[in-house]
Amino acid sequence: MNQRPDLDSAHIAATEPPTAAAAIAAPAVVVPAAPPKQTSVFAHARYVIAENPVTGIAFGLFVLIALCAIFGPWIAPYDPLASDTLAALQGPSAKHWFGTDQLGRDILSRVMVAARLDMAIAVFSVALVFALGGLSGTAAGFFGGWTDRIVGRIADTIMAFPLFVLAMGIVAALGNTVTNIVIATAIINYPLYARVARAEANVRRDAGFVQAARLSGNGEFRILLTQILPNIMPIMVVQMSLTMGYAILNAAGLSFIGLGVRPPTPEWGIMVAEGAGFIVSGEWWIAFFPGAALMLAVFCFNLLGDGLRDIVDPQRRT
Amino acid sequence: MTTTLLDVQDLTVEFMTRRGIVKAVQHVNVTVAKGETVGIVGESGSGKSVTSYAVMRILDRAGKIADGMITFSGLDVRDAPEKEMRDLRGREMSMIFQSPRTALNPIRKVGRQIEDVLLQHVQAQPSDAKEKAIEALKRVRIARPEERYHAYPFELSGGMCQRVVIALALACQPQLLIADEPTTGLDVTTQKAVMDLVVELTRERGMSTILITHDLGLAAAYCDKVVVMEKGRVVETAAAATIFRDPQHGYTRKLMRATPRLGVTLRELLPEDAPAPLAPAPMQEESADKTPLLVVSNLVKEYPRQDATSTLATFFRKKDQLPQAETFKAVDGISFEIKRGESVGLVGESGCGKSTTSMMVMRLLDPTSGIVTFDGEDIGSIPAREFAKSPMRKRIQMVFQDPTESLNPRFTAVRAIADPILRMSDIKGWAAVRARCEELATQVGLPLELLDRFPHQLSGGQKARVGIARAIALSPELVILDEPTAALDVSVQAVVLNLLEDLKHSLGMSYLFVSHDLNVVRLLCDRVIVMRSGKIVEEGSAEGVMDSPKSDYTKELLAAIPHPPL
Numbered sequence: 001m002n003q004r005p006d007l008d009s010a011h012i013a014a015t016e017p018p019t020a021a022a023a024i025a026a027p028a029v030v031v032p033a034a035p036p037k038q039t040s041v042f043a044h045a046r047y048v049i050a051e052n053p054v055t056g057i058a059f060g061l062f063v064l065i066a067l068c069a070i071f072g073p074w075i076a077p078y079d080p081l082a083s084d085t086l087a088a089l090q091g092p093s094a095k096h097w098f099g100t101d102q103l104g105r106d107i108l109s110r111v112m113v114a115a116r117l118d119m120a121i122a123v124f125s126v127a128l129v130f131a132l133g134g135l136s137g138t139a140a141g142f143f144g145g146w147t148d149r150i151v152g153r154i155a156d157t158i159m160a161f162p163l164f165v166l167a168m169g170i171v172a173a174l175g176n177t178v179t180n181i182v183i184a185t186a187i188i189n190y191p192l193y194a195r196v197a198r199a200e201a202n203v204r205r206d207a208g209f210v211q212a213a214r215l216s217g218n219g220e221f222r223i224l225l226t227q228i229l230p231n232i233m234p235i236m237v238v239q240m241s242l243t244m245g246y247a248i249l250n251a252a253g254l255s256f257i258g259l260g261v262r263p264p265t266p267e268w269g270i271m272v273a274e275g276a277g278f279i280v281s282g283e284w285w286i287a288f289f290p291g292a293a294l295m296l297a298v299f300c301f302n303l304l305g306d307g308l309r310d311i312v313d314p315q316r317r318t
Numbered sequence: 319m320t321t322t323l324l325d326v327q328d329l330t331v332e333f334m335t336r337r338g339i340v341k342a343v344q345h346v347n348v349t350v351a352k353g354e355t356v357g358i359v360g361e362s363g364s365g366k367s368v369t370s371y372a373v374m375r376i377l378d379r380a381g382k383i384a385d386g387m388i389t390f391s392g393l394d395v396r397d398a399p400e401k402e403m404r405d406l407r408g409r410e411m412s413m414i415f416q417s418p419r420t421a422l423n424p425i426r427k428v429g430r431q432i433e434d435v436l437l438q439h440v441q442a443q444p445s446d447a448k449e450k451a452i453e454a455l456k457r458v459r460i461a462r463p464e465e466r467y468h469a470y471p472f473e474l475s476g477g478m479c480q481r482v483v484i485a486l487a488l489a490c491q492p493q494l495l496i497a498d499e500p501t502t503g504l505d506v507t508t509q510k511a512v513m514d515l516v517v518e519l520t521r522e523r524g525m526s527t528i529l530i531t532h533d534l535g536l537a538a539a540y541c542d543k544v545v546v547m548e549k550g551r552v553v554e555t556a557a558a559a560t561i562f563r564d565p566q567h568g569y570t571r572k573l574m575r576a577t578p579r580l581g582v583t584l585r586e587l588l589p590e591d592a593p594a595p596l597a598p599a600p601m602q603e604e605s606a607d608k609t610p611l612l613v614v615s616n617l618v619k620e621y622p623r624q625d626a627t628s629t630l631a632t633f634f635r636k637k638d639q640l641p642q643a644e645t646f647k648a649v650d651g652i653s654f655e656i657k658r659g660e661s662v663g664l665v666g667e668s669g670c671g672k673s674t675t676s677m678m679v680m681r682l683l684d685p686t687s688g689i690v691t692f693d694g695e696d697i698g699s700i701p702a703r704e705f706a707k708s709p710m711r712k713r714i715q716m717v718f719q720d721p722t723e724s725l726n727p728r729f730t731a732v733r734a735i736a737d738p739i740l741r742m743s744d745i746k747g748w749a750a751v752r753a754r755c756e757e758l759a760t761q762v763g764l765p766l767e768l769l770d771r772f773p774h775q776l777s778g779g780q781k782a783r784v785g786i787a788r789a790i791a792l793s794p795e796l797v798i799l800d801e802p803t804a805a806l807d808v809s810v811q812a813v814v815l816n817l818l819e820d821l822k823h824s825l826g827m828s829y830l831f832v833s834h835d836l837n838v839v840r841l842l843c844d845r846v847i848v849m850r851s852g853k854i855v856e857e858g859s860a861e862g863v864m865d866s867p868k869s870d871y872t873k874e875l876l877a878a879i880p881h882p883p884l
Binding site: 207208215216217219231 | 680703706707711712715716718719720723725726727728729734737738741742785788789
């Protein structure tokens with residue numbers, strides 16, 4: 001089914017020079033007559049969301065999480081660290097929507113404020129691995145040879161460990177700080193980025209436009225930066241969104257087992273860990289709400305990744 | 319009186335797209351009688367494939383039959399339940415697709431794939447399926463069918479794969495065969511063999527065939543009736559014998575005119591109402607400098623052949639026991655020259671080494687041995703990786719085969735044309751570079767308002783112009799044209815070929831024109847070199863080689879080209 005009517009020809013034939021205008025393959029007729037105009041990314045995004053409303057929902061969730069991350073401390077109804085032993089272990093109510101924990105802290109406020117820390121860890125680690133993995137993977141795919149072997153073996157070595165255990169080891173060895181969580185999360189995601197970038201760069205290595213760039217006098221390194229990288233960027237952005245959820249989960253997981261962020265800092269993983277002991281006694285809300293926030297965040301980034309892929313590459317749509 | 323097998327009345331097919339509903343096919347009427355071969359001819363986007371998909375009812379999700387009737391031997395295809403259609407496809411009507419290799423399952427033996435079809439439609443029992451599959455292979459003239467039964471598609475050549483696809487399509491003795499560009503991508507001699515086979519097999523069984531093609535010559539040679547489509551509409555339907563002698567519709571006439579054939583000049587390919595070309599610049603007579611621009615002597619390119627010796631065996635054997643690594647010579651000691659202002663055609667079928675030769679001359683690939691001399695300087699010894707920095711780089715440029723693939727999708731047209739100027743010329747400052755790009759765009763007939771568009775917003779012909787503008791940006795002395803029109807429709811091809819001819823005269827360039835299409839080469843070239851399996855089999859003036867070929871191979875190539883009866 002490769003013979004889809006090509007809409008682009010519709011507005012293009014009109015501008016073909018006179019000699020060819022008479023000769024060019026005529027366009028399919030568009031009903032209603034669409035004015036020739038460039039499609040903006042925005043229009044395309046609107047089309048994708050209309051086709052797949054789940055992407056719209058994911059985008060809405062993303063905006064909500066981003067708002068909490070940016071304005072959390074100002075819009076939270078209570079101080080997330082202020083304990084009030086008189087109000088400890090209260091279930092969800094009009095006063096405390098998500099209930100209170102064993103020290104009487106408002107869970108809603110803590111969940112909102114925690115968004116910033118969790119998102120920050122995820123964003124920084126993904127940005128770090130995007131830069132490192134993307135660049136080295138692209139170089140590996142484009143140059144091949146020794147570059148490829150070195151990058152490939154580094155990725156294989158990392159993949160050889162159970163990734164969460166590797167992250168635990170890195171944090172335990174480097175020291176129990178947020179920076180080290182970012183580093184550990186970046187390292188365990190490295191193979192994913194390096195491999196995707198390598199594969200994408202490799203297929204474009206001798207593409208026509210790369211050969212043409214060689215003819216134009218571009219050196220190999222310049223071709224890598226100006227021809228290859230911009231073309232694999234969309235795929236890498238999709239990859240970023242898909243791994244973002246994983247990065248959040250990883251950060252929360254480390255905190256859950258007591259590495260990285262320490263109490264009383266509000267963080268989803270710690271909150272779930274603290275609440276876990278109370279589930280048996282019926283105080284389910286302490287662990288439930290931060291857990292739900294975590295789940296929604298992961299969910300939202302995965303769906304967003306799917307939606308982004310549709311925008312970037314409609315053919316791979318499922 | 320012949321009976322009608324397929325009757326398509328007033329067919330309209332719509333596609334839902336993000337820019338609204340598009341009518342890909344409008345009010346199309348086609349009838350196919352029993353035993354008749356009908357050709358549907360048109361350029362890309364004319365709706366010829368969509369029509370056939372509608373007949374098989376395999377339109378994709380976005381498309382639907384909006385209006386009209388399709389009747390296939392009494393059955394209403396449009397409203398038939400899906401189950402009935404599934405039964406019909408393969409057994410009553412089947413299809414041959416454009417690229418045989420992608421139509422076959424790459425990890426299943428071809429014999430098994432034929433069995434699958436036979437079993438699916440209860441044409442064979444598991445006990446005798448293998449026998450029948452071998453029988454089917456035998457019918458499409460595959461040598462040693464018992465062995466080929468076990469072959470995987472990648473072990474077969476393109477022509478072989480297409481035979482297997484034909485065997486699949488004919489396995490259940492369907493009444494209607496739809497062949498969608500069955501020979502695109504095949505060599506001209508293979509094309510002839512495949513088409514002869516299809517016609518013979520369908521005739522002897524009284525089957526009907528729909529041949530979908532962009533090639534008027536092919537339609538004329540093999541069809542009883544021809545339907546010409548343009549913009550989703552049928553513009554003319556007539557018997558093949560009459561339509562080419564006496565085309566009624568303007569579009570048919572234009573298509574006929576644009577098809578390269580014997581005895582026409584390049585100018586005659588353009589429509590009658592085309593503006594007269596610029597007065598041809600006075601031919602710059604060869605200056606006193608008679609040294610050839612490019613001399614290639616004894617050029618060889620070897621590739622290591624993948625041999626059966628495993629790495630493990632290599633490890634355990636002693637050095638002197640190792641079998642000599644076998645090599646495959648893609649280019650096997652060829653020598654030729656190109657003079658200043660001359661166009662030389664390099665012709666041959668796929669795998670003959672013509673592209674490898676052009677890549678080596680282009681200095682994108684290092685030769686194994688041999689000398690490439692450009693304007694007296696040995697450029698063959700400069701490694702390909704370093705040639706980008708050589709001052710010779712800007713004197714040899716290239717126009718690529720696929721205009722789409724050779725443009726960076728993230729660069730606008732002006733940025734693509736500017737790339738060589740920015741890297742290798744003395745023009746500094748974006749305003750000056752842009753002015754030069756506009757000058758080049760005017761030269762190649764690209765409207766200036768298109769300069770800020772991205773490749774996907776340009777048509778095939780416009781992309782070809784961008785590629786040509788980029789190649790001539792540095793006023794090179796030698797331009798290698800690697801099948802520059804292979805991906806274009808005939809009418810666009812006519813315009814681009816004329817443009818190349820004009821540019822050659824006005825800029826005084828030499829061309830090395832790499833092509834498989836002898837008719838096109840004859841139009842553009844002064845001299846022709848015919849290659850086969852890495853060697854030159856014939857060389858001479860274009861007229862000489864075309865009109866009185868000396869080698870058998872050239873004769874075979876020329877004989878295989880289908881000609882419309884004019």
